[in-house]
Amino acid sequence: MLRRSPSAPPLGFATRQLQPIEVDEPIRSRTTPLHLSAGFPFDGFDDAAEHFRTGDGYSYTRVANPTITAVERRIAALEGGAEAVLVGSGQAAIAVALLGLVGAGGHVLAGASLYEGTRGLLLDDLARLGVATDFVAGSDPDAWRAAVRPETRVVLVEAIPNPRNDLVDIRAIADVAHEHGIALVVDATLATPYLLRPIEHGADVVVHSASKFLAGQGSVLGGAIVDAGTFDAERSGHLYPHLVAPSRGGGPSRVERHGPLARIAHLRDGVAVRLGPTISPLNAFLVGQGLETLSLRVERQSANALAIATFLDAHPSVASVDYSGLPSSPYRALADRYLPRGQGSVFACTLHGGQAAARRLIDALALFTPMTHLGDVRSLILHPRTTSHTQRTDAELAAAGIGPGTLRLSIGIEDVDDLVRDLERGLAAATA
Numbered sequence: 001m002l003r004r005s006p007s008a009p010p011l012g013f014a015t016r017q018l019q020p021i022e023v024d025e026p027i028r029s030r031t032t033p034l035h036l037s038a039g040f041p042f043d044g045f046d047d048a049a050e051h052f053r054t055g056d057g058y059s060y061t062r063v064a065n066p067t068i069t070a071v072e073r074r075i076a077a078l079e080g081g082a083e084a085v086l087v088g089s090g091q092a093a094i095a096v097a098l099l100g101l102v103g104a105g106g107h108v109l110a111g112a113s114l115y116e117g118t119r120g121l122l123l124d125d126l127a128r129l130g131v132a133t134d135f136v137a138g139s140d141p142d143a144w145r146a147a148v149r150p151e152t153r154v155v156l157v158e159a160i161p162n163p164r165n166d167l168v169d170i171r172a173i174a175d176v177a178h179e180h181g182i183a184l185v186v187d188a189t190l191a192t193p194y195l196l197r198p199i200e201h202g203a204d205v206v207v208h209s210a211s212k213f214l215a216g217q218g219s220v221l222g223g224a225i226v227d228a229g230t231f232d233a234e235r236s237g238h239l240y241p242h243l244v245a246p247s248r249g250g251g252p253s254r255v256e257r258h259g260p261l262a263r264i265a266h267l268r269d270g271v272a273v274r275l276g277p278t279i280s281p282l283n284a285f286l287v288g289q290g291l292e293t294l295s296l297r298v299e300r301q302s303a304n305a306l307a308i309a310t311f312l313d314a315h316p317s318v319a320s321v322d323y324s325g326l327p328s329s330p331y332r333a334l335a336d337r338y339l340p341r342g343q344g345s346v347f348a349c350t351l352h353g354g355q356a357a358a359r360r361l362i363d364a365l366a367l368f369t370p371m372t373h374l375g376d377v378r379s380l381i382l383h384p385r386t387t388s389h390t391q392r393t394d395a396e397l398a399a400a401g402i403g404p405g406t407l408r409l410s411i412g413i414e415d416v417d418d419l420v421r422d423l424e425r426g427l428a429a430a431t432a
């Protein structure tokens, strides 16, 4: 890149501050190199034009960045998907996935048990853009089938619903979506690809809040969209005309250019690049570091969670525990089928003593951090009714099983005996 002739006059101080520095030794970094750069220089006029003609190579980090690409490939491989797109948060991942599939006049069919941010996105923001949503509880294929409308473009569920663990039969719901050629999108944040890979059960698109288990340390936000790479234009092209229509200017369509990868190509190059929720390469790097220990953390967190759910379930101050790994859970059969490696580590527990007991317990805990976050290596606790779920009416809270004494726990990797002792102390304070 240094094109200056050795005989050229010396450069001024300010110019020298800005000249590229080249390091000649071949460097083989053990970790994925962090390319903390807004963009990447072209190698002259023709290279710039070639990049814009083919899309090959790197130009600008909102479009692509080698650090982000490396982490996207790792996530796609772990999920068993064809390609992944990494964005700035889980909320951005859900928004990009939905906006790439549904537009004004369209309809989303969603599971009744959804993360509050997703629910708000559907009910407030997408509704304002002319996208309607209906919610279906449970897994009865006939109930899902009956709710499909001619305008339905997305079926959306969570692999482990937050916080009640009311699992759905992903395969049964995928089959209903596919009878109509509709994409099934699964938010697998609480499951992680270590416990459950929805694409193996028929999902077309998987989304994650990478801020949670994938990163694991609670230091960054990120979101991932993984696509199965199975877009079938014959079967579904009429539902997603933006994927089969010629591009603006009359060029080839997404399907002509990308075949079964048309959907993820549109999410990446169309929606994510245009709306711009780019993840920082530094945050992508930290998500990548987290991924290297995902299995160990999730295995430990699931084992700790099962022990704590069992302890809470037997405690006289606890009215109920919503953990699908408990033998008494109505979702145990689905857990056996979908989550044989562990049932995750985020669940709800309801105290007999209502909100007053919940307050006393949270304020008495020393090891659990009261925090609106989950999937962290540290154990966290939240009272949904006075925090994440304040926008819900009493009837909606009752339907969601969020009572005054309900707590959401996210179990970390600490020594489980310490966590149980902390909860014993909290429960003693709650009942005092």
Ligand SMILES: Cc1ncc(COP(=O)(O)O)c(C=O)c1O
Pocket: 089, 090, 091, 092, 115, 117, 158, 162, 187, 189, 190, 208, 209, 210, 211, 212, 221, 222, 223, 373, 374
């Ligand atoms: C299931 C689920 N999906 C998505 C999100 C949103 O992720 P983020 O906070 O990274 O935007 C969350 C956040 O709690 C979540 O629990």
